[in-house]
Amino acid sequence: xxxxxxxxxxxxxxxxxxxxxxxxxxxxxxxxxxxxxxxxxxxxxxxxxxxxxxxxxxxxxxxxxxxxxxxxxxxxxxxxxxxxxxxxxxxxxxxxxxxxxxxxxxxxxxxxxxxxxxxxxxxxxxxxxxxxxxxxxxxxxxxxxxxxxxxxxxxxxxxxxxxxxxxxxxxxxxxxxxxxxxxxxxxxxxxxxxxxxxxxxxxxxxxxxxxxxxxxxxxxxxxxxxxxxxxxxxxxxxxxxxxxxxxxxxxxxxxxxxxxxxxxxxxxxxxxxxxxxxxxxxxxxxxxxxxxxxxxxxxxxxxxxxxxxxxxxxxxxxxxxxxxxxxxxxxxxxxxxxxxxxxxxxxxxxxxxxxxxxxxxxxxx
Amino acid sequence: xxxxxxxxxxxxxxxxxxxxxxxxxxxxxxxxxxxxxxxxxxxxxxxxxxxxxxxxxxxxxxxxxxxxxxxxxxxxxxxxxxxxxxxxxxxxxxxxxxxxxxxxxxxxxxxxxxxxxxxxxxxxxxxxxxxxxxxxxxxxxxxxxxxxxxxxxxxxxxxx
Numbered sequence: 001x002x003x004x005x006x007x008x009x010x011x012x013x014x015x016x017x018x019x020x021x022x023x024x025x026x027x028x029x030x031x032x033x034x035x036x037x038x039x040x041x042x043x044x045x046x047x048x049x050x051x052x053x054x055x056x057x058x059x060x061x062x063x064x065x066x067x068x069x070x071x072x073x074x075x076x077x078x079x080x081x082x083x084x085x086x087x088x089x090x091x092x093x094x095x096x097x098x099x100x101x102x103x104x105x106x107x108x109x110x111x112x113x114x115x116x117x118x119x120x121x122x123x124x125x126x127x128x129x130x131x132x133x134x135x136x137x138x139x140x141x142x143x144x145x146x147x148x149x150x151x152x153x154x155x156x157x158x159x160x161x162x163x164x165x166x167x168x169x170x171x172x173x174x175x176x177x178x179x180x181x182x183x184x185x186x187x188x189x190x191x192x193x194x195x196x197x198x199x200x201x202x203x204x205x206x207x208x209x210x211x212x213x214x215x216x217x218x219x220x221x222x223x224x225x226x227x228x229x230x231x232x233x234x235x236x237x238x239x240x241x242x243x244x245x246x247x248x249x250x251x252x253x254x255x256x257x258x259x260x261x262x263x264x265x266x267x268x269x270x271x272x273x274x275x276x277x278x279x280x281x282x283x284x285x286x287x288x289x290x291x292x293x294x295x296x297x298x299x300x301x302x303x304x305x306x307x308x309x310x311x312x313x314x315x316x317x318x319x320x321x322x323x324x325x326x327x328x329x330x331x332x333x334x335x336x337x338x339x340x341x342x343x344x345x346x347x348x349x350x351x352x353x354x355x356x357x358x359x360x361x362x363x364x365x
Numbered sequence: 366x367x368x369x370x371x372x373x374x375x376x377x378x379x380x381x382x383x384x385x386x387x388x389x390x391x392x393x394x395x396x397x398x399x400x401x402x403x404x405x406x407x408x409x410x411x412x413x414x415x416x417x418x419x420x421x422x423x424x425x426x427x428x429x430x431x432x433x434x435x436x437x438x439x440x441x442x443x444x445x446x447x448x449x450x451x452x453x454x455x456x457x458x459x460x461x462x463x464x465x466x467x468x469x470x471x472x473x474x475x476x477x478x479x480x481x482x483x484x485x486x487x488x489x490x491x492x493x494x495x496x497x498x499x500x501x502x503x504x505x506x507x508x509x510x511x512x513x514x515x516x517x518x519x520x521x522x523x524x525x
Contacts, residue, residue, distance in 0.1 A: 161471040179415045274442055274449045276475030277486040295488045305504045
């Protein structure tokens with residue numbers, strides 16, 4: 001044992017000399033987390049990050065067996081699920097962690113909105129966060145197609161057709177998104193490249209910026225707490241908050257394992273470009289509120305095609321979300337804005353109600 | 366060039382100083398870089414845009430099943446070139462064919478014998494047996510084809 005210890009301390013001294021950990025030590029010492037009644041929301045970003053790491057790890061493992069072509073994709077996933085030892089586990093965790101990640105990301109987004117943590121100087125942190133939301137949704141959309149099953153095929157047909165509805169550039173966008181005029185094997189290889197290379201690279205860059213900014217500006221104290229005279233209590237990030245984070249991550253891992261074991265990811269039947277869309281076709285749950293909205297819109301609104309109105313509406317809403325730090329003038333001055341809070345709560349209620357309807361409304365009437 | 370002759374120092378250095386102070390130099394330099402960037406971005410961008418595929422040439426197809434294979438109040442999907450089409454035999458017995466691509470967001474439609482409509486499962490669009498929209502979000506009727514029965518063959522062609 002003592003030999004092991006001398007060996008370890010020797011390695012420590014070597015790394016200290018060659019790399020130097022002064023910066024890290026200083027950062028760890030400096031970083032603390034304010035303690036108040038909204039402290040719980042600080043865990044959601046870290047939770048999303050953890051689930052992203054799970055996605056990267058399981059995604060790399062899936063690449064060992066997956067074959068990106070219309071002829072082989074479905075069969076390779078089938079083989080992975082049925083024959084490969086623990087193949088079902090890796091794919092189920094990848095599928096569940098994706099859903100949980102988007103869920104915690106939404107919670108993170110709305111909690112940041114409600115405690116108004118996007119105010120200066122954290123506006124750039126907010127913009128990068130909205131960028132990461134867009135990347136996560138793109139991950140979900142492109143990943144959904146990869147097993148090349150019926151559900152995915154039609155979800156992609158509809159999803160890409162939407163880009164075609166944009167005025168002027170629509171047809172061009174549609175062709176670029178699909179790699180042709182229809183959803184084919186060309187779409188699959190394109191989505192594959194985006195899913196496993198383009199999006200991870202972009203995410204690494206923007207996530208790096210996001211995390212750097214969080215370190216630079218520290219944790220935001222909510223407006224309401226600030227107005228009550230602020231908080232004097234804080235806990236050190238290392239080790240107090242980090243250990244609490246770790247507990248949360250372990251819980252998330254346990255939930256993931258349980259979900260993967262009891263409700264493994266389904267595969268369904270292979271995509272057939274010459275079969276009708278099956279009844280009960282639906283996108284991933286996080287696109288459901290938009291999908292359901294498109295169902296309710298009439299074919300024409302004021303002479304414009306209903307789908308176009310819906311799509312432009314959601315694009316506009318996305319733009320508003322991005323520009324929140326600019327739009328919330330009162331928040332920027334450190335005043336609370338009841339109207340703003342109610343708009344956010346309204347948006348949350350809309351998403352929940354439409355998502356609920358998407359799963360319960362009879363799809364055939 | 367007037368200031369070139371008046372500036373102090375040996376002529377060659379004076380020329381270099383003049384050259385360095387010119388926006389022309391900056392312009393050339395920056396467009397050189399601009400050109401380089403364009404030379405990289407343009408091919409990469411064009412690479413991502415897929416080649417234009419020729420429009421499906423099929424104007425007429427002979428279906429791989431005979432008229433007896435389709436009963437009254439039944440619909441079948443067939444290949445019309447690279448696109449799906451739908452053949453429906455109405456309750457009264459006549460055959461009609463349409464493009465099976467929904468005019469809303471491009472899903473493939475199916476025939477619903479229970480209500481006698483052509484139906485799209487994606488956003489609940491209903492079409493009647495003339496291809497017209499009766500309910501739901503589709504903005505336009507389905508494109509209809511001409512059906513001819515020649516012996517035991519069904520021939521579907523694009524309308525004139």
